[in-house]
Amino acid sequence: QVHLVESGGGLVHYGGSLRLSCAASGFTFSSYYMNWYRQAPGKERELVALITGTGGSTIYADSVKGRFTISRDNAKNTVYLQMNSLKPEDTAVYYCNVRRLGRDYWGQGTQVTVSS
Secondary structure: OOEEEEEOOEEEEOOOOEEEEEEEEOOOHHHOOEEEEEEOOOOOOEEEEEEOOOOOOEEEOOOOOOOEEEEEEOOOOEEEEEEOOOOHHHOEEEEEEEEEOOEEEEOOOEEEEEEO
16 A cells, blocks of 8 residues: 655745655555645645656756755655745645556645745
8 A cells, every 4th residue: 555654844934944755655666756746725736846766867847946856765765855945935735746557646745834
């Protein structure tokens, strides 16, 4: 059974940093791309970043390029999102995601709030 658990969210001031973690279980972690999404109030859920199974390639939304870094530790079955230079518009619930056998799996989400 696929299980994703996010942690690391919180309240931070403009320009601050946070590191999100997502612990995964129930599948062969290193074989799958892992994704971070976010959803702000009243907005669609959007892809923030993704990383290939080996960690060799990453893709970022334009809005976070140069500020966020996705990484993974396959020995720990964990994917991370380092968020620097945070802005109020980064305020959202952040979700870890994996697509496996045509189905999307999500964690419960972690709230990130950036105050101005």
